[in-house]
Amino acid sequence: MTFGSKGANQPFDDADRYFLQQISAHSAVCLNTCLLYEKRQKEKEDLDKILQNLSLLYSIGKAMNYISDLKKLLQFILGQAIEITSAEKGSLMLYEMETDRLDIRVVAGLEDDAFQEKVNNNEIKCRSFKPGEGIAGRVFASAKPIVVNNIKEDDVFVDSDASYVRSIVCIPMVVYNDVIGVINVTNKRHGKDFTDEDVEMLKAVADQAAVAINKAQLWDMAVTDSLTGLYVRRYFMVKLQEELLRAERYNNILSIVMADLDRFKNINDTYG
Incomplete structure (x- = not known):
């Protein structure tokens, strides 16, 4: 004083x-x-x-x-990632071993709802990335997150003007030391920057997501035929048990219609 x-x-x-x-x-x-x-x-x-x-x-x-359905799971994960970071939009990409590329599987927050639905229904093929290509490719290759709050300062980002992207957080999804994909959230609302807390929360979601996605992928492999993409007998037995329990719980009548495919054995004998 x-x-x-x-x-x-x-x-x-x-x-x-x-x-x-x-x-x-x-x-x-x-x-x-x-x-x-x-x-x-x-x-x-x-x-x-x-x-x-x-x-x-x-x-x-x-x-x-x-959530056992892979598409619904991916949409739920991306929706939660966008919500907890207060982002405007985002995408979730999975690595396809056969093509050695990262493919966009679901998007959210796009202004064109019809276009977004077509992308999510795999009716429109979006650009894919090789490991190391672009921000998503770098994150996949390094298994480390990248935060860019001013895209103009990062020359690795592809077509920022066309994508209306100001800022981005890209987080890898890792399960059993393998990167299976990345989560991208872009443009924090109200023009703000993404924070360290946003990154930490997104990393926690990505860790949970990786395990859930891996589980859903294994389930798909277990219940679908690799040749036809149709459900196998195992899926039928699981669903039958679910419906029997549902009918018993609500005291409903259950009926089953079974149809055989003509000469389907020839396909199995020819292609395995």
Whole structure:
């Protein structure tokens, strides 16, 4: 505390100094109390945020376990990634070993709903990327996330003007030390930058997503025929058991219609 000259050019005496010392001491106590309160409030807010994030991640992970359909799972994962980072749009890409490329499997947040639906239904083939190509390819090859809050400063990004992208976070999805794909979220809402917290939350979602996607892919391999893409007997037995339990639970009548394919044995004998 600093004081100017005393009125009428009078010097400060011992009484003045004692009074000012008392005021300074009380002020110091009050100020320290306020600082401690603000610190505790900040710690409480941080703890509440951590608990909120953990609760959100738990809910996301729990929901993933109940989705066996791969397409629905991918759409759910991407939707959650966009929501938790407050992004405008995003895409989810999976690695195809046969072509050695990253393919866009689902998109969300596009202004053209019809175009978005066609992409998600695989009616439109989007550009794919080789490992190391573009931001997604770099993330896949390095298994490390990339955050760019100003695309104009990164010459690796492809066609930023055409894609209306200002900023991007790209996170790898890794399961059993293998990268199976990447999640891209672009353009944080209200023109803001993506934060470290956004990246950490997205990494946590990506870790859960990788396990769930791998599980769904294994399930698809187990219940579909690689030659025809049709469901095999195992899928029929699982679904039959589900419907029997449903009919029993609701006391409904269950009927089954079975149709055989003419000369399908010839296909099996020829192509395995």
